[in-house]
Amino acid sequence: MRTLGTFIFVRLVPMLLACVPVAADGPVRPNHDYVVVSSHRCRATDGWRQVVGALAAKHDAKMLFFDESPSELLPALQRLRPRMIGVVAMPDEAGRDRVGAFNRTFRRIIDDPWLDARWGLVTGAAWADAMEVVRATTPLIVRRLMANTPVPFGPVADGVYFDEGVAGRRMERTNGGEPVEVIGDIEIVDDFVAAFNDDPP
Known part of the structure; x- marks a missing residue:
């Protein structure tokens, strides 16, 4: 004959075990890549x-x-x-x-x-x-770039990079068009700041 104590034990233990936090030792589905x-x-x-x-x-x-x-x-x-x-x-x-x-x-x-x-x-x-x-669950999409070294524009529609290898040279691209070479002041700091402030990446 089951007593009240036995009943409580039988019913309570599974509930308590369900509340015990379980720490996974490693990934559930190992990803070897x-x-x-x-x-x-x-x-x-x-x-x-x-x-x-x-x-x-x-x-x-x-x-x-x-x-x-x-x-x-x-x-x-x-x-x-x-x-x-x-x-x-x-x-x-x-x-x-x-x-x-x-x-x-x-x-x-x-x-x-x-x-x-x-x-x-x-x-x-x-x-x-x-x-x-x-x-994050959505990919980062770069739509505009600005760099102080030559980089490929690739799919980026708008951007500018300043060429460290050629004093005063920069390449600009607008609306996915062909990149345009611009030769400016050999001291690029002012142009860089202006480009950032006018059209921040």
Whole structure:
């Protein structure tokens, strides 16, 4: 004969178990093409840790963490051979030296001189900015560009680039037309500022 205590136990335990948070140990559907890379320091920082997890969850990706240098991950990267790598870094981890270290590491996955995976860096002034990037579901479409070095206009309809190789030279494109060469003052600062203020990218 079932007592009231037994009834409560039998009914209550399944409900309690259903409320226990379960932590997934890695992606639910492993994606061997994508890896998320970050530092242990970033992983240990509240907010940024969630950005790393959100990016990994978005791509069903394995997460790899390093202490001092991304090169520590080279054996794991060589074993996994990902096609794409998403790097999450706090602002002070995303400077020139660290980005160079990522690039050098990602060129050594395969024994050839070329970059071995497509990679991108997710960062922001604060973790919430980076999370906004991770949560985006629509692609970024560049409609206007401005650069201080020659770049192909490609599908971009409007833009200007200043040529560092030829003093005073810039190329402008409007409404998808043919790019037009303009030779201006060899000191480009004023022209650059004017172009930005008149028609910001």
